[in-house]
Amino acid sequence: MPRPRIDMRKIREVLRLALGEELSRRQVAAASGVPLTTVNDYLRRAAAAGLTWPLPGDVDDARLDRMLYSQPARPPAAQRPLPDWDRVHKELRRKNVTLQLLWLEYREAHPDGYGYSQFANLYRQWRGRVDVTMRQAHKAGEKLFADFPGDTVPVYDARTGEVSLRAELFVAVLGASSWLYAEAFPSQELLYWVTGHVHCFEAMAGCPAIVVCDNLRSAVTRPNRYEPDANATFAEMAAHYGVAVIPARPYRPRDYPE
Numbered sequence: 001m002p003r004p005r006i007d008m009r010k011i012r013e014v015l016r017l018a019l020g021e022e023l024s025r026r027q028v029a030a031a032s033g034v035p036l037t038t039v040n041d042y043l044r045r046a047a048a049a050g051l052t053w054p055l056p057g058d059v060d061d062a063r064l065d066r067m068l069y070s071q072p073a074r075p076p077a078a079q080r081p082l083p084d085w086d087r088v089h090k091e092l093r094r095k096n097v098t099l100q101l102l103w104l105e106y107r108e109a110h111p112d113g114y115g116y117s118q119f120a121n122l123y124r125q126w127r128g129r130v131d132v133t134m135r136q137a138h139k140a141g142e143k144l145f146a147d148f149p150g151d152t153v154p155v156y157d158a159r160t161g162e163v164s165l166r167a168e169l170f171v172a173v174l175g176a177s178s179w180l181y182a183e184a185f186p187s188q189e190l191l192y193w194v195t196g197h198v199h200c201f202e203a204m205a206g207c208p209a210i211v212v213c214d215n216l217r218s219a220v221t222r223p224n225r226y227e228p229d230a231n232a233t234f235a236e237m238a239a240h241y242g243v244a245v246i247p248a249r250p251y252r253p254r255d256y257p258e
Contacts (some may be wrong), residue, residue, distance in 0.1 A: 007062040010034055011068070014042045019053035045069070048111070081110045083119065085126040091229060095151075097122065143175040144208035146197065148188045155184075172195035174208065194237050210244045 003209045018026040018039070025043065027034040045068040055064070083106050091097050114122065127218060152166035167184035170192065174180075180201040185192035201207050238245045 006065070006069075008064060009101050011042055012055070013049065014039055015046055015053050015055070018043055019046070019051075038093065042068070065125070083113075085123060088123060089127065092250050113118075140176040141174070141206070141208055143210045143212055145171050145175060146170070146172040146200070146210045146215065148193070168192070170200075172196070174202045174204075175212075179204065190231060190233055194234055197234075197237060207241045207243050210246055211238060212246050 013032045014028055014034055017023045017031055018025065023031065026036060026037050030036070032039070034042075049067040051067065059067070083102075088099075088102050089254065091102055092099065094117075099120055102118060103116050107113055113119075119160060148158045148168050149170055149171055153169055154163045155165050156165050157164040158160065165186065167186060168188050170183045170185055175213045181203050183196055183199055185196065197211065
């Protein structure tokens with residue numbers, strides 16, 4: 001069956017708006033009157049042909065047609081390279097790493113690979129199969145996970161408008177309900193570590209049975225791999241509230257919830 005005649009003027013307009021004006025694909029579709037799926041197809045073919053905007057002067061409609069529609073067909077899904085899902089899952093634990101960023105890296109290595117939607121769906125399916133070993137079961141009110149995760153918050157001087165200090169963020173999360181408490185402090189010193197817990201207990205109007213804390217210096221005096229020791233002052237605070245303290249083991253991310 002012969003291919004339907006294509007309006008090359010529309011293709012050029014799509015390329016101009018997307019590559020030249022850098023509009024989003026939805027904006028290109030709205031401005032050009034071309035369906036979004038067709039816009040995606042035009043731009044995929046243009047990327048495969050290595051086209052940029054403006055087009056070279058010798059690219060007439062006939063040559064543009066050949067460049068866009070003489071490309072080899074994409075391999076069927078079964079033949080497309082699969083990402084290393086274990087690596088993807090580990091990379092997502094890193095700060096500021098997103099699934100879309102990992103997909104972009106995957107497509108750079110495999111231009112004929114999966115689109116983002118299918119990539120995300122396949123990752124969710126993979127994660128669902130392995131989550132049996134990754135997830136932790138939590139009883140209501142049993143565990144509170146607390147930490148200074150390392151992200152800081154800028155504090156501005158009201159008079160100068162300049163950053164006067166970088167405040168440390170104390171974060172505590174209940175394992176079962178994911179109820180979250182956060183408070184900014186001047187530093188990670190013991191005073192603020194203990195104060196953060198007290199304020200958290202006051203905010204939740206109760207106490208958990210167990211506090212699971214990271215091996216930061218304010219909480220743990222001896223970060224032993226198997227039997228870390230809680231700081232004496234922190235331990236006294238926990239005893240006052242009838243709370244048990246269990247420091248997370250070093251290099252054991254599963255001690256913390258997903």
